[in-house]
Amino acid sequence: MSKNAKRDTPEQEEFRRYCRDWLASNVPAAPNFKPLKNGAEVATQQHLEYYSVWQKSAYDAGLVGCDYPVEYGGGGRTHCQSIANQEMLRAKTPILPGAIGLGMAAPTIFFHGSESLKQRLLPKLLSGEELWCQGFSEPGAGSDLASVQTFAERRGDKWVINGHKVWTSTAQFATWMILLARTDKSDKYNGLTYFVVPIKSELGKSVTVRPLIKITGETGFNEELFDDLEIDDAFRLDDVGKGWQVAMTTLAHERGAGPLTTPMSGGQGLAEDKDSKPKSERSEFPLIKLAQHCVRNGEPAIDDPVIRDKVMNMLIRQVGIKQNRRLRRVPGLADSQRLTLQDKLLGTEYLQDSAALALEIEGPAGTLSNFDSAAPDNGMWPLAYLSSFGGTIAAGTSEIQRNILGERILGLDKSK
Amino acid sequence: MSKNAKRDTPEQEEFRRYCRDWLASNVPAAPNFKPLKNGAEVATQQHLEYYSVWQKSAYDAGLVGCDYPVEYGGGGRTHCQSIANQEMLRAKTPILPGAIGLGMAAPTIFFHGSESLKQRLLPKLLSGEELWCQGFSEPGAGSDLASVQTFAERRGDKWVINGHKVWTSTAQFATWMILLARTDKSDKYNGLTYFVVPIKSELGKSVTVRPLIKITGETGFNEELFDDLEIDDAFRLDDVGKGWQVAMTTLAHERGAGPLTTPMSGGQGLAEDKDSKPKSERSEFPLIKLAQHCVRNGEPAIDDPVIRDKVMNMLIRQVGIKQNRRLRRVPGLADSQRLTLQDKLLGTEYLQDSAALALEIEGPAGTLSNFDSAAPDNGMWPLAYLSSFGGTIAAGTSEIQRNILGERILGLDKSK
């Protein structure tokens, strides 16, 4: 290890040992379905059960929520969640299904919720007994989050909510939703208020959840319609009109930039630990193998120097992204924020461009879907290309990412 | 000829015959320097003399300014300038040195000048006895022409001008300048006024002309400093505060979109008539020959399939631009304005990208300047690459061109 690597504190050291011991005998057996890579992928009852059991077990052992105070169901430790995360990654545990709850709702409730909300909501959130979903995006509010129109009207001690939210992962399983609503139509930024909303109990009544069909024909997201949903004012976070500021806390934690470390578990189902050195570039870079197997006009595609040039260019991008992630952790050598803000753009555009190149390599066979037995690589590439637009559009489009880089890093005037 | 080709009117037919006859015995011998391709290239006294003699001779014969009224020194004809232009192109005559005068100053004076200015200025402009230059751009007013700061202060019947103009071709030879000046600092668009300014007579007094050195190390443009230049109010075109509207007339004619056809002569010094079919793509597309002669890493560059792919891509662009120009003249098949507005962008970016590719083809030899005897193609390519930025920046940058296309053709909101 280099001199710059951080040392554990005594508390962390002890906790690391504890985690390691506990994990040695408590990692569950692999599921009998293809392991998921993150909580947003939970799609079936079977998924839900397997991962909820794991979250409860890890929570009970003190590995989830360890930095939260004891009175909110946490472990009362300091800077220990990252240790637990590292050890769970190392032990290739299953993922945690409560990703939106743990990563976004929990810190927001912690920083902006009332004492009673914190006591009521956080324990079951951390244990995974209650699942959460996020109600921010709307058909008319994508890149411009502040333009949400879902309206909450005050009626005495209650709020009545009407509107339409979209792109909600796991809404079909969630007990609660964090919801950004408009409470004042005359002020764009100061007219928003942030609520926690019980949706499961209102399903089929004032809340409708419908699956959204993606460009690929698959489901995976939902939309929700609110029709006179009535909630108590106690479900409001922070003041009326402060919704935008509260949402910033949520987004900061979503991007890993908030003060609270998100509990993360996983490794099971991931091909490679992203920090460890792969055996060879070729094994984790599928385009070379694809180009060796596909025939373009009578010759293996890899023998076409134009294809080769493009494949090498893509390999260089892939290795560069990995090294960029490595570089950002070296103080003195690089500006960590500058590199971190590039990550989403780099990753999502790489996936898109490499899938497009795969289709070029495949030639006519690139027309075949994943349901055609003759499709190379089981038809994953056309699907990967179409799916890649989820990456370049969601959570800040590539266009917005470039704005952020130009504005926050280069100090250019805001484009909006 | 196809059915759609326009037929000459009887007047045009007769005039075409006259031009052809006259040109048959009056085209001057080639100069003993490399023939220039347009009037803006006039750089030496020798150039000036040779081309002024030609312009005077063509004017006297009635081939220049033929559509202007007789009282302003014109030929009093209708739609005949295009005929003269076609015939002069065909006869490969020398270029006309008064390009800025003929193409920009003359129509502006014609549409906006007082009767006495028209009578005084147009005859010597058309005959080429007096050369003109254009004073629009300033260091702070490039893409945003309306932000010119050169100030004209009214003092009774006079105006006193102070300021700084840049990117002025042939200012060192010009008798007159068309000048856009600010007369009201409080109103951006309605605070501009348009003047014709005698600069030669004021040289070394209240007007200083200095050569600007380009990125290539060459000269070719000038900058002018005005220090209390006093002119008569009679030199104003149109009303005070109408400068922006007058300038639009100038720019429309610069882009070939104005009602008056610019006298154009030439062909001498041009490799190929752009409307006639070349013998082969190879002869007018120099990159193939370059790639056959240059060696990249031991092999002719043309044998490198990656280079080949790029060369073919560039050839496709070149042929496409030519066909785009052809297509725009076919009614019913294409939207002529949509295609015409692309022309500047297509042409200038093609020159830039093809020069960049040439440097790639040349490899290490691309480091050599045009003063090195070992440089391929006499070192034209590094020079061409550097010069190409003149094209993508001047007369509406490529960025502005894309705005124009998006706004005027696709109806998108103005970006400014």
Place this chain on the structure above:
Amino acid sequence: MTATSKTIQQPKDFGFDADALALKDVAEKFFQDNLPTQKLHALVAHDSNLEHGTVSRWDADLWQQIVDLGWLMVSVPERVGGMGMSAVAVATLVEQAGRAALPGPLVPTLNVSYILGACGTDNADAALSLICEGSTFSYAACNKSGSWEHDTSDLVIEGGKLTGEVHFVQDAQKVDYFLVNAKLVNDNQGVDTTLVAVPANAEGLSIMPNAIIDLTRDQARLQFDQTPIENQQIVSAPGKALEALRLATPALLVTISADICGAAEWQLQTTAEYARTRKQFDRNIGFFQAVKHPLADFMIAIDLARSHLYNAACAIDFEPEKAEQFARMAKAAASDAAAFGSKKSVQLHGGIGFTWECFVHIYMKRQLHSQTLLGDASHQRAKLAELILSQS
């Protein structure tokens, strides 16, 4: 129209005459009226489960109208009862069909009409007559690896029986006949590439549909097992099939390029319309140069591709020695324009562009398919280099 001048071989207007203009205008209106995008979406995207994606639904009534308009025979020579229109006219018709993303074997049938026209045999003329009567064809020639060359078919005719597999056959579940490229084994003269017309319901022929991404087409593998071939089914003259295919190649490239250009114009206009009306940050998104400039670039790419398209089409009629060169340029330009524009059409629609209900994915998928047909852009450039460099 003549091409007498030595320097000007092509007419300046690409041979786009009054007849061509009329055809273009009729086609434009026809598709606007009869196949608006919401109708197309209801037709081909009604089921989002791609597991069932082995046949694209099409509108038989609409198709019959197209047949009745005579559009299958626009490129059939007049001597066999066709309309014998100029290639540029055909290109403008296909552009309009592409703009509507028409499901149906228009391009495959036009392609076969060009190949049959180049065969010049009585049997070929008889097949052309079938087209004039409304029959549809698809050309079947690809081996398993989807080669883009004409001489790589794995099909064999021996003793009057056709056997073997042919892949990537377009609209195979919709056409009445296949024009099959096979090696005729002849005891005396060895093996000869031969073109044969085979009815879709022929004995021993199994049509094995592919599951494909494009929702507006279908594609299949054909399996021939001892399919009997009569002499009158052989449409190419002995030893002349490859020559006929070579002659028809520019037209094949032109039709698919035209389809791509038309679809691309739909993508451009639909995305521009969205950019004119969709508000984010209190502005129509077309205000932002990150939206405006890609759309301008897409427009330019389309117009360059269209310029190449008409140049290539015109060369088919007026400058045949250059036609393949120009057609390869056209396909390269069209494919690149489509790749860029498809991507932007989805991206600039944002979240809604990622949903099944938004129409842009239908066109993106059609374009992805069209881009590879007869070879993608880099393949065209490689072939172009061969053509150009062999002239030295």
Place this chain on the structure above:
Amino acid sequence: MTATSKTIQQPKDFGFDADALALKDVAEKFFQDNLPTQKLHALVAHDSNLEHGTVSRWDADLWQQIVDLGWLMVSVPERVGGMGMSAVAVATLVEQAGRAALPGPLVPTLNVSYILGACGTDNADAALSLICEGSTFSYAACNKSGSWEHDTSDLVIEGGKLTGEVHFVQDAQKVDYFLVNAKLVNDNQGVDTTLVAVPANAEGLSIMPNAIIDLTRDQARLQFDQTPIENQQIVSAPGKALEALRLATPALLVTISADICGAAEWQLQTTAEYARTRKQFDRNIGFFQAVKHPLADFMIAIDLARSHLYNAACAIDFEPEKAEQFARMAKAAASDAAAFGSKKSVQLHGGIGFTWECFVHIYMKRQLHSQTLLGDASHQRAKLAELILSQS
């Protein structure tokens, strides 16, 4: 620092330790203080007539300070009196020099120190001692066509005399010695590629300067006519010159990539500064996405190139079997970043960017030159493909 783990061969921090950090910081401040861009411009751009462009002016006093700081010997092994610093430290030093567009033979001398270090002979060590004493070197190996391979030199040593021409020699008018790649003709063993140190003032050596575009370097053709060579000038072991060159190749690619990355960062910051302050249409032009997004893309390209740079440098010390692969990736990424960024740095400066008085052209010209040194991006990708595909 160790590399014991089987899965983690490289230290996570690229071996960027306290010494490296100190060197980087000192270099950054040194060039800021001593070679601000206006001084560079006055130095190298003082004459705009390129007819005189055969030598780049440099600042001898500044150069002496660099020598005194020991920067010529950062990569010379400690056993011969050098500083023996890690490759990543050297990379950060060269980055700072590149950011200042330093005229002077720093990179050529560092390159030669790597080659000599790989030779491992007493004569090579003696040459390294010269570098420690402040002597400068340039490696001379290119044939007329500027080959980027190591075995194509046209120079021949026969009977103790060196004869022939070598091209594209960097900073040839500034260095004290050339490290020459020549074929030694030996009656017994045939021909052997050999590395020879030759003083710039050697008998029979003519230095024929090129007129080049880059204003911050010079370049020349060397003509050797019976230049006498003593045994102690031969620095490579018999039969081992190509092996030494192969070993040094990653370092040669790393130094030029570092220079490019540094210069690119100058281009980015200078253009961003302009975009923050230049007003058009009543806004700072950085407001416009047509300015902002290319600058963001340039930033990303630079940072990817730097990530590759340190990975390649680190591999030289810790993972030598991967070093060439990573170094070729680094040079490809750096060259592509420079090509894109140079273009944007001039374009986004608008009219002023097209003038000689604006500084951006100096960096564009240096980058154009750097891009081709040791092979441009597509050459690196071709070599990379060979390396990767030979592993199967």
